[in-house]
Amino acid sequence: MKFTSFAVCALIAATTAPLASGYQIKGDVVNCRSGPGTSYGVVKTYKKGQNVSITCQTTGPSVNGxxxxxxxxxxxYVADHYVLTGTNGYVAEKCGSGGGSTPPGNGGGYCKKVNQAGLNLISKWEGFVAVPSPDPIGLPTVGYGHLCQKKNCxxxxxxxxxxxxxxxxxxxxDIPKYTSCLADYLNNSVKLNDNQWAALASWVFNVGCGNAKSSTLVKRLNNGDAPNTVAAQELPKWRMAGGKVLQGLVNRRADEVRLFKTASSKQAHPNCQ
Incomplete structure (x- = not known):
């Protein structure tokens, strides 16, 4: 993603579900991802022998059966194959089956995609790259801001x-990865139309899920502040990459604020219409 200064930060989930704890990692270095599958970005890594607690389990692409x-x-999320649970079956409740295992936001009823205005905005500011190439701060990207996960993408x-x-x-x-984490971070009380949702999706796509999670913007929305005020005051703060203010980011944030303030009767959060 163009102009992103850091890789996606570690996510720390707030959950009230019982933890299944004490399970050891059996791979040498195991990736923990933002979603259940290898197509999701790496959030953090675990080393062999490290203990992990499991909040819930879900299905995804098969790893060694x-x-x-x-x-x-x-x-x-980490593939169960790499965790010594003693079984290939469930040792914790299924994600979304009840309690606190659902995301703290709307539990999956969010819009996984963004509207065309949002896609146009992201495409405009990411720019088209036909083959993997370094972005302005040296991160390998391709297409419209796809951050390479493997060599040569x-x-x-x-x-x-x-x-x-x-x-x-x-x-x-790529978009659902970012709308998913955005939905995780927002409370059900935050009401957003499709333009507001798209503007925030563009922002998260640019700055990364971890940075969004710890942001004052998300905190203020969850505290009940007026969304248009929050967007106008908080989005422009995200204008730096590599320790420098970039005019491209200044302009992108202005576009996101304009989209956010564009009226729409179509709701996108918490229940997609």
Whole structure:
């Protein structure tokens, strides 16, 4: 993602669900991801022998015959294959089955995608890149701001050089990762229309889930402050990358504020219409 100064920070989930604890990591270095699957970004890593607590479990892509993914107390997901639970079955309740295992936001009823205005905004500011290349602060990206997870962006399923059409498909693939974490961080009491949602999705896409989680912007929305006021005051603060103010970020934030303030009767959070 263009102009992002840091990789996605570690997520710390707030949950009241009972923890299944004391399970050891059995891989040498195991990635804990922002969602249940290898297509999600790496939030943190665990070392062999490290104990983890499991808040809930869900299904995802199979790893060595086991399609269960464990959500840890750090709020990220690790393939159950790499955790010594003693079974290939469930040792904790299923994510979303009740209690605090659901996201602290709306529990999955959010809009996974963003509207066309939001896609246009993201595409405009990320810019089209046909083959993996360093962005202005040196991070390897391709398409419309896809941050490479593997060497030469080997995880991308579309052929290089990308066309604008396949780059748009890649962007559509990437968006749910960021709308998912945004939904996790917002309380049900935060009411957002589709333009407000799209503007925030663009912001999270740019700054990363971890930075969004710890932001004053999210805290203020959850505290009940007026959304338009929060956006106008908080979004412009996110204008730095690599320790410098970048005019591109200043301009992008202004575009996001304008989109956020554009009236719409279509609700996107907490219940997508």
């Amino acid at each position: 086991n399609n269960i993914w464990d959500k840890t107390s750090d709020g990220c 080997a995880e991308v399923k579309y052929k290089f050089p990308l066309t604008k059409a396949t780059a748009q498909l890649l962007l559509n693939d």
